[in-house]
Amino acid sequence: MPISSVAVGNRDEVLHPSALKAALAEFISTLIFVFAGQGSGMAYARLTGDGPATPAGLVSAALAHAFALFVAVSVGANISGGHVNPAVTFGAFVGGNITLLRGLLYWAAQLLGSAAACLLLRFSTGGLATGTFALSSGVGVWNAFVLEIVMTFGLVYTVYATAIDPKKGTLGTIAPLAIGLVVGANILVGGAFDGASMNPAVSFGPALVSWSWESHWVYWAGPLVGGGLAGLVYELIFISHSHEQLPATDY
Template sequence: MPVSRIAVGSHREVYEVGALKAALAEFISTLIFVFAGQGSGMAFSKLSPDGAATPAGLISAAIAHAFALFVAVSVGANISGGHVNPAVTFGAFVGGNITLFRGLLYWVAQLLGSTAACFLLRFSTGGLPTGTFGLTGIGAWEAVVLEIVMTFGLVYTVYATAVDPKKGSLGTIAPIAIGFIVGANILVGGAFSGASMNPAVSFGPALVSWEWGYQWVYWVGPLIGGGLAGVIYELLFISIRVMIDRVSSSSPSLPSP
């Protein structure tokens, strides 16, 4: 069961060289992702009067985020697992695949990476606003549900292609599958909630711009969605499979007639 595997770990983990290297990898991967993803929105806003509010802007944002996440996950996968997202880290934690202390270290690195990316974007564009996530035409709780569903799909994809021990050769396409689901979700939810699916992605622009409207939506929704995906996949498709395999291997074979 996933709950039985949840581990707090030790505070000493945050001083271990391996954990610090993993945190640095998460920082760099998140910086790469947010710089490209948020920067594409800033560039399109500069080139088009209506910016990302147009269909072309939405498609551009989806493509930029899909490509950037594919790269960010790829470069971090062999070091930290390439989470690049507090919701993914939370999903891994509730599924028993990362300790609490290591997960918190990842969170700090991801939030710092996003913030650094937004500061760099503002500096390198002559002070252009980075933009923040907001709601368009829907209420806060509708946005929460939207973020839950989209993040569930994202973290479920992470589990199926990267975490599942039986993933086999499917693991080689994990980064591109993860990028694709984020790009597809942006096409669905981008016009309503901005399609964050990632508390770090919404935190960095909010901090740099100091605009915190509906920021809680982009924490509550993704964390619930990521947590549900982690528990459901781990419980239904990993833990049960392991139990069945154990029962099968311990069952005595019938003698030949």
């Protein structure tokens, strides 16, 4: 059962050089991801004169985030696991795959990486606004809360299936691509409703730099609930229980 594997950790673990290197990797990976993803939105707004959102803008955002996350996960995978997302770290924690203290260290690195990316974007673009995640007209906070839960569940479930599951085999080689693609696909679904965050760090950086916190709790609560549920479901059903392989003729 995953609950038996959940651990707090200790101070020595957090201060170990490998943990600090992993945190630095999370900082850099998150910075890469947010800089490219958030920057693509700023570039599109600049090209369109801050006009209204369009289908082309949504597609460009989905592609930018998918490509950037593919790279960010790839470069961090061998050092920290390439979480790049507090919701992924939380999902790994509830499944017993990372200690609480190491997870908090990852969280700090991810949030700092996002904030640093947004500050660099603002400076390098001459002070352009980074923009923040917000609900579209007619979308309530509870609508967005459920949407974030479902999208993040799909994301963290994909992380478990392709990167964490010890039975993943050669599937692990495409984990960064699968993770990037599911985020891109979810942006095409939820981007027009609440921005499709799925990642508290991605929402935190722009909110901090712009100092705009309206409905910000949705972009924490939804992803953390969705990520936690995905971790529990995958650990309880697909990892913690052994399954006997059926003969090919029975499929």
